[in-house]
Amino acid sequence: MPTKSRPAPPAPFEPPARVLLGPGPSDVHPRVREAMAKPLIGHLDPVFVGLMDETQELLRYAFQTENKLTLAVSGTGSAGMETIVVNLIEPGDPMLVCVNGIFGARMVDVAERARAQVTTIERPYGETFDPDEIRRALKAHPAKVVGIVQAETSTGAWQPLEEIAEIVHEAGALLAVDAVTSLAGVPLEVDAWEIDAVYSGTQKCLSCPPGLAPVTLGARAVETLAARKTKVQSWYLDLSMIMRYWGSDRFYHHTAPISMNYALREALALVAKEGLEARHARHALCGQALQAGLAAIGIGLATRAGNRLPQLTCALIPDGVDDLAVRKRLLADWGIEVGGGLGPWKGKVWRIGLMGHGARASNVTLFLSALETCLRDLGVDVPVDASVKAASAVLEQTGQPVSV
Numbered sequence: 001m002p003t004k005s006r007p008a009p010p011a012p013f014e015p016p017a018r019v020l021l022g023p024g025p026s027d028v029h030p031r032v033r034e035a036m037a038k039p040l041i042g043h044l045d046p047v048f049v050g051l052m053d054e055t056q057e058l059l060r061y062a063f064q065t066e067n068k069l070t071l072a073v074s075g076t077g078s079a080g081m082e083t084i085v086v087n088l089i090e091p092g093d094p095m096l097v098c099v100n101g102i103f104g105a106r107m108v109d110v111a112e113r114a115r116a117q118v119t120t121i122e123r124p125y126g127e128t129f130d131p132d133e134i135r136r137a138l139k140a141h142p143a144k145v146v147g148i149v150q151a152e153t154s155t156g157a158w159q160p161l162e163e164i165a166e167i168v169h170e171a172g173a174l175l176a177v178d179a180v181t182s183l184a185g186v187p188l189e190v191d192a193w194e195i196d197a198v199y200s201g202t203q204k205c206l207s208c209p210p211g212l213a214p215v216t217l218g219a220r221a222v223e224t225l226a227a228r229k230t231k232v233q234s235w236y237l238d239l240s241m242i243m244r245y246w247g248s249d250r251f252y253h254h255t256a257p258i259s260m261n262y263a264l265r266e267a268l269a270l271v272a273k274e275g276l277e278a279r280h281a282r283h284a285l286c287g288q289a290l291q292a293g294l295a296a297i298g299i300g301l302a303t304r305a306g307n308r309l310p311q312l313t314c315a316l317i318p319d320g321v322d323d324l325a326v327r328k329r330l331l332a333d334w335g336i337e338v339g340g341g342l343g344p345w346k347g348k349v350w351r352i353g354l355m356g357h358g359a360r361a362s363n364v365t366l367f368l369s370a371l372e373t374c375l376r377d378l379g380v381d382v383p384v385d386a387s388v389k390a391a392s393a394v395l396e397q398t399g400q401p402v403s404v
């Protein structure tokens with residue numbers, strides 16, 4: 001006899017209709033959703049193995065790399081972060097982390113747990129690092145690995161990377177990049193920019209559910225793995241073993257999350273279908289339209305000009321407007337989810353994501369008209385349709401429908 005009594009069996013779960021315009025997860029393309037509902041096959045089935053090979057090739061396109069070691073780690077973006085850190089770092093190794101938001105700070109925590117000797121350079125929220133600061137920091141504190149975030153989802157800051165690898169390599173270090181929110185949203189040239197290790201996630205600009213972490217490691221990073229004197233601290237994230245499953249051995253390590261891999265393959269197929277250039281242009285245009293719309297109703301942006309990501313906008317909440325009241329209303333009346341501020345920006349900004357399948361003209365105008373209505377109802381003086389008009393003017397520049 002079971003000692004715990006039988007619960008009332010719930011009906012099948014029916015999620016409400018939502019438009020996901022926050023910092024992730026983003027709206028999933030129907031083709032990706034359908035892929036997840038397909039029957040399972042085994043994780044060593046030759047057909048599944050073929051799907052993994054295809055996924056690796058599609059990931060190489062998304063990352064713009066020829067790196068052999070390109071695969072999807074089981075776990076979310078943070079598992080990608082942890083994978084890169086624990087595989088490149090041995091206890092006592094020095095690591096320099098650039099912190100200008102929550103995710104840089106998370107990388108410090110992960111590195112400290114891996115027993116790295118961490119030094120940091122910091123920038124206020126909404127700002128980015130210039131190459132000289134990194135050069136100076138490496139002079140003062142030589143490091144084995146430098147960690148930096150390309151798209152800081154907590155602040156909307158877009159970190160230029162083109163010049164950084166050279167500085168890092170001159171100092172004898174490896175460059176590790178967080179591309180969780182940047183991959184397939186803004187340009188990322190892993191080979192051309194000589195980035196040694198990159199991790200990403202599936203639920204931001206790839207528009208796939210959360211659950212896998214694409215990673216890629218170049219020759220220098222692979223040599224570093226081979227030269228390790230100690231075992232990787234994490235059994236689950238040890239790339240030397242995971243590689244053998246993704247490589248020709250197909251050696252069992254852990255059971256791949258089959259349905260998630262179906263989804264990622266489909267999401268990457270959509271990236272290949274659209275093409276990276278068109279995809280970047282779509283994100284850029286939608287971001288620009290949203291930002292123009294906000295400006296038209298007097299809403300400022302928290303991120304420093306020149307550093308603003310198109311796929312994640314940090315809008316300053318107008319004085320006297322209650323953050324939660326607006327977000328609750330957007331969700332209840334329009335089904336729109338946006339994110340709140342984090343850290344020093346808590347209660348001060350809304351984080352609006354236009355990522356992947358969500359980066360569409362209809363979402364820009366839907367969000368702006370919903371926001372206008374909310375603000376007007378709260379007594380803020382907002383000219384009717386001003387934001388939508390300004391956004392539409394930007395969207396019409398191309399003369400083409402912005403959709404996917």
Ligand SMILES: *Cc1c(COP(=O)(O)O)cnc(C)c1O
Nearest residue numbers: 076077078103151153180181201
């Ligand atoms: C979302 C995000 C992460 C963490 O990814 P999870 O999937 O939430 O684990 C890491 N870095 C950045 C920049 C992110 O936006």
